[in-house]
Structure formats: C-alpha cells, structure tokens
Amino acid sequence: MQDVHCQVLVIGGGAAAMRAAIAAHDAGATTLIVSKQTPGYSGNSVIARSGHSGPFGTPELDDSPELFVADTLHAGSYVNHQPMVRALATEACARIADLIAWGAPFLTRAGHIETQPSAGHQRPRGCYTVKNLDRGRSPSAPTGRPGSVIC
C-alpha cells in the first residue's frame, strides 16, 4: 500500500471536481483528485449537452445579471434558491471566460461568443461548446476506469 499525501483531496472527476481542483491548485495547495471513473472524462459532465447560459448581451440587445435573475425566478415560479440564482447570474460570464481561456472551444461569431434563445429567457443567453455539435470527436465516452491525478 502506497501512502499519498495532499493538502486538498477532491473526490470525483466531473466538472465540479475539476473546477474545485483548479481553484485549490491555483491557491497553492497540493491537490489530489480521486474518482470512481476517469477524472475529467466521467459523470454527468461528460454526457451533458454542453449548453451554458450567461447575460452576455448582443450588439442589438443589452442584458444584465438583474434581468437574468428576474427571468430565472419567474421561470422557476419563485421557488428557486435565490442566492444560487444570483451567483449564477453574476458569475456566469466570467466563469465561461475562464473556460475559454483554458481552451474550451465555445462557438463564436465575428469574434464574440455566440448566444442563442432558450426557454424562459427574454434575451439570447445560451452558448455552446463545439462538443455539442461534434460529439464524435469529443472525448465523451466514459471509460469506466477509476483514476487519480495529483496536481
């Protein structure tokens, strides 16, 4: 049996785990990811449709976190967890920018992130990665292999 030491242990290898591991690593912690299946290639994250929403606005239509919150609460019949809705509305654009900076291939048009209409939104807010259109070439098939990564 091998002893492995870390300052932060992340259990799971989906999007939430990978994002937590990046944050821990960037904060200077020795970070260990342990997952039932292959880290980065497992869980619901790898079979999701890869759609994200953010109040990006378009050249023709402005948008704001406040309008995103209002639409989300209305569509959710006001039973939403409001602090989570506000966090999503205010953080979404910056976090999607993080994904783009790390190499996620989001669809763009004329140099801007491409947004499409989606249910419940008064503005076009849905943006997608290339994976959504081209699943054949994406590393999307869970391998079933357990794994660990130290970073």
Ligand SMILES: Cc1cc2nc3c(=O)[nH]c(=O)nc-3n(C[C@H](O)[C@H](O)[C@H](O)COP(=O)(O)OP(=O)(O)OC[C@H]3O[C@@H](n4cnc5c(N)ncnc54)[C@H](O)[C@@H]3O)c2cc1C
């Ligand atoms: C078909 C489908 C389409 C979707 N489309 C979208 C979309 O377009 N947009 C959107 O925002 N959301 C979408 N979702 C929802 C989204 O995929 C999930 O909310 C998100 O992926 C959850 O991420 P997660 O990291 O919390 O969990 P997961 O990605 O499920 O990761 C869980 C991780 O935990 C590991 N694990 C499980 N049990 C153990 C254990 N006992 N020990 C160690 N590791 C373990 C797994 O191997 C996996 O790595 C979709 C979901 C599905 C199923």
